[in-house]
């Protein structure tokens with residue numbers, strides 16, 4: 125497997141379907157690296173500690189973290205599996221945050237606002253280029269400006285993950301500017 129294939133495999137089992145290889149994540153998303161290697165092996169994927177460490181260190185978005193004692197691994201954010209209810213530090217956001225999406229979702233977003241969908245949070249970015257790249261994954265990208273500070277001042281909670289992704293439960297349409 126290439127590093128990218130391993131990274132995608134780790135995202136799949138550590139964010140979405142740990143049960144696919146017999147893993148159970150704890151509430152904070154952690155699982156034993158030994159168990160991960162054993163589960164992957166039963167699925168025909170030969171991983172080693174060194175390989176996993178190299179993928180974690182090389183991840184452009186710092187998607188994964190290894191515990192201080194080196195025994196556990198987790199995805200930092202992006203979870204959909206219900207067993208994980210990570211706690212993130214609550215933070216006051218900057219005035220504007222960005223969300224990149226595809227033009228085909230715009231009509232629905234204008235009606236419903238931004239919804240987390242299968243993930244636990246809506247993902248927002250401080251950086252416009254990052255948001256546009258995120259939107260491009262689904263089609264012609266469009267950049268939405270979110271009045272984050274205004275939202276926070278009205279009582280919505282914002283969290284900042286260790287890898288710099290801003291998270292909030294949903295974004296009502298009145299806080300979204302797309303033109």
Ligand code: HQG
Nearest residue numbers: 187224225226229232233236237238239241243247258262
């Ligand atoms: C859209 C990647 C219709 C939303 C990225 C998005 C990110 C709606 C899609 C992370 C909607 C969900 C997350 C509504 C939201 N109607 N469409 N009401 N509300 N949407 O993948 O934010 O590489 O779950 O705009 O970098 O695209 O995996 O979320 O297009 O940080 O580490 O529904 O995934 O990180 O798609 O991406 P996603 P996302 P990784």
